[in-house]
Amino acid sequence: MNKKPFSCMSGLMGAAALVLTAVMSPAALAQDDAAAIERGKNAAMVCIACHQANGGGMSIPGGESWPRLAGQDRDYLVAQLKAFKDGTRDNISMKPFSMMLNDDQMMDVAIYFESLPFPDTTNVTVNADEALLEHGQKLVEHGDWDRYIVSCQSCHGPGSQGVGHFFPNIAGQHEGYIAAQLKHWQDGSRKNDPQDLMGSIARRMNDRDIQAVSAWLAKQEATSKE
Ligand code: HEC
Ligand code: HEC
Structure with missing residues (x-):
């Protein structure tokens, strides 16, 4: 069988399928x-x-x-x-x-x-006192410009609820998990983030910063989806 008309046909069908998806x-x-x-x-x-x-x-x-x-x-x-x-x-x-x-x-x-x-994460208990939670909130909402730590919300969105497909929701995520990810970026075992966006932030954070943001974020609620 002559292949050309066939591939041409399937090309047409592909185009039709695309149009169909667009108007679905x-x-x-x-x-x-x-x-x-x-x-x-x-x-x-x-x-x-x-x-x-x-x-x-x-x-x-x-x-x-x-x-x-x-x-x-x-x-x-x-x-x-x-x-x-x-x-x-x-x-x-x-x-x-x-x-x-x-x-x-x-x-x-x-x-x-x-x-x-x-x-529901309203009753989550975390391993941090008030001072540490305050430090966490400050980093998440305002960052620390003296140390070039950009606020988490500037990428993760208002309330750290996530933005689009690249910036995940991190509010109400588990404390130990958040801390582990920041450490994985520091030690290089997680390096799939676009343009090293998270790696370059994590490497500027010390253990106290990590504990603080992880605890504070874990106590927040995930509330909205885009
Ligand atoms: C410059 C943009 C940017 C800033 C600022 C930023 N992040 Fe991220 N973050 C990202 C991107 C992009 C990803 C997704 C990485 C990937 O695809 O693996 C991410 C992923 C994460 C994850 C992984 C979530 C999961 O479910 O595994 C955590 C935890 C996280 N960020 C915490 C923070 C914290 C805490 C701060 C503030 C200290 C912060 N981020 C600031 C861009 C940013
Ligand atoms: C034995 C326990 C276990 C099982 C079973 C498991 N996971 Fe996981 N999963 C984990 C752990 C631990 C992590 C965090 C890994 C890390 O620290 O990077 C994870 C992380 C993830 C993440 C990344 C989440 C994020 O926010 O970045 C996805 C997605 C995921 N798992 C999906 C799945 C799916 C889908 C399955 C089933 C096909 C599955 N997992 C089965 C333990 C498990």
Whole structure:
């Protein structure tokens, strides 16, 4: 068979599919999401041992905390799964689970976790006194210009609720997890962030800064999704 008309046809069909996607109604998109959520929920059966059925994760004092995934942006979550897979985010707990998923399955589980409501964090207890919490709040909201530490909110958005697909929500995330990530950027085991944006900030922070922002952020509530 002559290949040319065939590839030409499939090109046309591809273009038609693109047009279709562009004009697809919100109802059709919602249906697509519903199907992805269903598939993602099944694929997530192996994840909830750590990330929990409500996607809230768990803080493990003295151990490796499991992050909350509930309500987090889908594209951010997929980027992280790919980073575990390719090793730019080097983590022994997540590597095997990222290897189990292909790109489509990653998107399905990400859509599923994104669809879960934010867990309530109003009663979270943290390892910090008032002075340390105040220091944390100052760094998150205003930064420390003398040390070139840009405020966290300038990228993570008002209330640190996240902005778009690149800047994740970090309000109400687990204290131990936030601290661990900042240390991972310092020691270079996490280096998948665009343009070293987080690495260059983390390397300017000392242990007290890290403890302070982690504790303060953990006590905030995740409230909004873009
Ligand atoms: C054995 C426990 C465990 C299981 C099971 C597990 N995870 Fe994780 N997950 C972790 C830990 C620990 C981290 C934090 C790793 C780090 O510090 O970098 C993490 C981090 C993540 C992150 C990054 C979150 C963020 O905010 O950047 C994603 C996404 C994720 N896991 C998805 C999954 C999915 C999807 C599955 C199932 C296919 C899964 N995990 C199964 C322990 C687990
Ligand atoms: C210049 C922009 C910028 C600033 C300022 C910034 N961040 Fe980030 N942050 C990012 C980006 C981008 C990511 C996503 C990195 C990735 O894709 O892996 C991120 C990710 C994170 C994560 C990982 C979240 C997760 O779920 O794993 C934490 C924790 C974090 N930032 C904390 C902070 C704290 C605390 C501050 C303030 C001291 C701060 N960030 C300031 C850009 C910024």
